Amino acid sequence: MNVFTIKDIENLSGIKAHTIRIWEQRYSFLKPQRTGTNIRYYSNDELKTILNITLLNKYGFKISHIDKMNPAEIQEKIMGLSNTQAQQERVVNNLIQQMINLDMYEFEEILEKQIAARGIERTIVLTIFPFLEKIGILWQTGHINPAQEHLVSNIIRQKLIVGIDNVKTSLRLNKTFLLFLPEGEYHEMGLLFVCYLLKSRGAEVVYVGANVPMKDVQSVAVIKKPDFIYTHLTSASSSFNFERFLNNLSFRIGKIKTIISGPIVFTYKRQPPPNIQFKKSLAEVLDLISSL
Numbered sequence: 001m002n003v004f005t006i007k008d009i010e011n012l013s014g015i016k017a018h019t020i021r022i023w024e025q026r027y028s029f030l031k032p033q034r035t036g037t038n039i040r041y042y043s044n045d046e047l048k049t050i051l052n053i054t055l056l057n058k059y060g061f062k063i064s065h066i067d068k069m070n071p072a073e074i075q076e077k078i079m080g081l082s083n084t085q086a087q088q089e090r091v092v093n094n095l096i097q098q099m100i101n102l103d104m105y106e107f108e109e110i111l112e113k114q115i116a117a118r119g120i121e122r123t124i125v126l127t128i129f130p131f132l133e134k135i136g137i138l139w140q141t142g143h144i145n146p147a148q149e150h151l152v153s154n155i156i157r158q159k160l161i162v163g164i165d166n167v168k169t170s171l172r173l174n175k176t177f178l179l180f181l182p183e184g185e186y187h188e189m190g191l192l193f194v195c196y197l198l199k200s201r202g203a204e205v206v207y208v209g210a211n212v213p214m215k216d217v218q219s220v221a222v223i224k225k226p227d228f229i230y231t232h233l234t235s236a237s238s239s240f241n242f243e244r245f246l247n248n249l250s251f252r253i254g255k256i257k258t259i260i261s262g263p264i265v266f267t268y269k270r271q272p273p274p275n276i277q278f279k280k281s282l283a284e285v286l287d288l289i290s291s292l
Contacts, residue, residue, distance in 0.1 A: 004042040006032075012047065012096065012134050013054040020050070027067040029053060044100045051093040052078055059086045088126055095131045104151050111159055120163035121200065124193050128156055129282060132189065153189065160192040164199060171202035175292055178226040180208040180217050182245060187234035190262055194230060194285065201289055218252040228257050233264035242268055250275055261285055 006017045013020075024030045029049055032040040042050075052074050053066050059081055066074065078090055091110060098107040114123040135152075177198050179191055188210050198205050206224050208217065221229065229249075233242075242264060249258060250273035260272070261279040272278060279285045 004047055006040050006042070009042055009047065009050055013050050015050070015054055023063065027063060029067055047100065048097050051096065055081070055086065055089055055093060058089075059083055088130075091127055092130045092134065095127070096135060099135070099148050099152050102148060102151065104155060107152065108155050111155065115159065120159065120166075121196070124160070124163075124196070125282065128159075128189075129193075132156075153187070156189055157192065160189060160196060164192065164196045167196065167199045169200055169202055171200075173198075173202040173292055175228065176204040176206065176224060176226040177228045177230050178206045178208065178217070178221055178224060179230045180212045180220075181210040181231060182217075182233075182240075183211055183213055184237040184240050185231075185233060185235070186210045190232035190234055191230070194232060194261075197286070197289055203289075203292075214248050214252055217249075221253055221256060226256060228259060229253055230259045230261075233260060233262035235263070243270070246272055246276060249273075259285075259288065 004012075006020060009015070009020060010017045020030070024032065030042075030046055032042050032046060034040055053063070056066050056074065056077055057063055061077065069077070081087060081090065091114065095107060095110055098104070098110065111123065111127070114127050118126065179195055179198075181188065181191060191207075191210075195205050195207055206220065206226060208220055217229070246268075253275070255275055258276045259279055260276060261284075265278040265280060268278075279288060
């Protein structure tokens with residue numbers, strides 16, 4: 001069983017910790033346990049409960065009414081939500097619940113249905129990215145089982161690779177991108193999606209992979225002469241120094257334009273070197289590609 005803090009619940013549900021505490025006092029659907037030092041913690045079932053209740057509350061149901069529903073009634077009301085955004089949020093919450101249950105068959109089934117209905121790109125934008133944004137904080141804090149992270153990551157990675165392999169486009173973008181992740185960074189999903197976006201728009205992509213020494217990036221860049229270098233930083237080891245990485249990257253790749261995206265760029269408050277740009281959202285990445 002996973003154990004979640006009230007901060008985890010806040011991040012996953014979007015409900016402020018203060019509101020969660022009020023709900024606990026007034027209603028019966030949440031009964032967190034406490035550590036020896038009186039800190040709240042929540043079980044898998046309580047996380048699922050609050051995800052469902054939050055969704056219903058967001059789309060018009062009063063908490064006092066939800067509190068009187070049994071689990072079957074709550075599920076019936078959730079399935080009956082007709083708002084498109086509500087349906088999409090329900091899918092994301094369902095993915096989180098299947099991850100917690102370690103039900104990878106159902107997790108993959110959900111993704112397959114989304115891809116069949118929407119295509120890989122819209123599934124990534126509307127389903128996979130919101131899912132990853134919600135659980136990303138849990139990966140960084142270690143509040144989910146490593147087995148859950150590996151199993152989920154591998155399924156999503158497989159879907160992305162299949163999408164990349166199946167790209168067929170008549171577009172031609174006369175630009176070459178070198179994509180890599182630095183040493184200590186193994187989370188490829190963001191970078192694989194960028195690879196898909198670039199290939200689907202006709203760019204040439206040199207995908208070097210994860211955990212790549214900077215000297216190897218430099219060697220490939222010398223041979224391939226890319227127009228852009230791109231990396232997406234999700235997390236890094238405790239020894240990773242972002243400023244040192246930026247300086248080393250800038251020194252080794254010279255004047256090649258370099259793009260960095262991912263959660264780590266939000267932690268850096270200084271100006272990057274002149275040849276390096278940060279992209280802090282998917283919209284910014286898409287704007288960059290469409291501008292080429």
